[in-house]
Amino acid sequence: MQEKFISGVHNYCDRWCERCPFTARCIVYANEQELSEEAKDPTNPAFWENIKKSFEDMLDMLNKTMAELGIEPEEEDKQTKPDTALAAREEHIRKQSMLYATNVEHFFKQNTDIFQQKENELTEQIEEGQPVDIEHLQFFQDAVEVIRWYQFFIPAKTDRAANGLGDRDDPRQGDANGSAKIAMIALERSLGAWEVVRKHLPEKQNEIEELQHQLQHLRTDLADLFPNWRVFHRPGFDDEPEKTMRLDFNLN
Ligand code: SF4
Numbered sequence: 001m002q003e004k005f006i007s008g009v010h011n012y013c014d015r016w017c018e019r020c021p022f023t024a025r026c027i028v029y030a031n032e033q034e035l036s037e038e039a040k041d042p043t044n045p046a047f048w049e050n051i052k053k054s055f056e057d058m059l060d061m062l063n064k065t066m067a068e069l070g071i072e073p074e075e076e077d078k079q080t081k082p083d084t085a086l087a088a089r090e091e092h093i094r095k096q097s098m099l100y101a102t103n104v105e106h107f108f109k110q111n112t113d114i115f116q117q118k119e120n121e122l123t124e125q126i127e128e129g130q131p132v133d134i135e136h137l138q139f140f141q142d143a144v145e146v147i148r149w150y151q152f153f154i155p156a157k158t159d160r161a162a163n164g165l166g167d168r169d170d171p172r173q174g175d176a177n178g179s180a181k182i183a184m185i186a187l188e189r190s191l192g193a194w195e196v197v198r199k200h201l202p203e204k205q206n207e208i209e210e211l212q213h214q215l216q217h218l219r220t221d222l223a224d225l226f227p228n229w230r231v232f233h234r235p236g237f238d239d240e241p242e243k244t245m246r247l248d249f250n251l252n
Contacts, residue, residue: 004025005025005026005027005030006022006025006026006235006236007235008235009022009025009026009234009235009236009237010026010027010028010029011178011234011235012178012179012181012182012232012234012235012237013026013182013234013236013237014149014150014153014182014185014186015153016149017029017032022236022237025236026236083166086165086166089165089221089225090162090163090165092221093158093162093218093221093222093225094155094158094159094162096214096217096218096221097154097155097158097159097183097218098155099214100151100154100155100211100214100215100218101151101152101154101155103210103211103214104147104148104151104211105151107207107208107211108148111201111204114201114203114204115144118200122137139196140196140197140200142193142196143192143193143194143196143197144193144197146189146190146192146193147190147193147194147197150186150187150189150190151190153183153186154183154186154187154190154218157179157180157182157183157186158179158180158183158218158222160175160176160179161176161177161179161180161183161222161225161226162176162225163176164176164179165225171228172228172231172232173232173233176226177226177228177229177231177232178232178234180222180225180226180229180232181226181229181230181232181234182234183222184219184222184223184226184229187215187218187219187222188219190215191212191215191216191219194208194211194212194215195212198212
């Protein structure tokens, strides 16, 4: 009989549960559904108690894995030698990914009026009984949502991947490579989404192209640091038939 939950499916997902095809098979999602309203509220102590417990569980798992590998935590510290060239590359990629996120923030703040104007034009069209291409419009809105969702997710996962660069993890199936893979997926979806937005906002072409260039540089740097990112196997997602993959935009 098939197990209800897919082991580790939540470890390399994009945390976009409302768009995830694996909610019924994800233990994190199931646990979150059981949380009280207080435990979902960051202003409530119950929320932080729950976060603390998750970290303790993760630490337990990490200690068990290290014990299985015969590594003492102190021994691990002693074996870690600083590698300045690697540290510089880590620092660079972290900065680049954060710079992208803050530039996106700036773009949306600076162009609030344009997005508002688009909405007003649409309302007008509907009120005047003019035909509206809803599908076309939804694609645009979806693209904006994708960009916004991944904007800070990319630096978070890039940071995690960079943190694991000097580790003695499996270069193919280690955590750093898995984090690089989900960062890369988010990055590529964002690139596609920007292309959709660029076509809708020709007057913003230069600014959007600049953001696309930043993402392309980041993609090159990430692929350079994690040449094996494609071969990492994400439980569930990489077992999914290709035709059901979500949110992929056609760049052509
Ligand atoms: S695997 Fe899906 S349901 Fe589970 S945490 Fe990730 S996005 Fe949410």
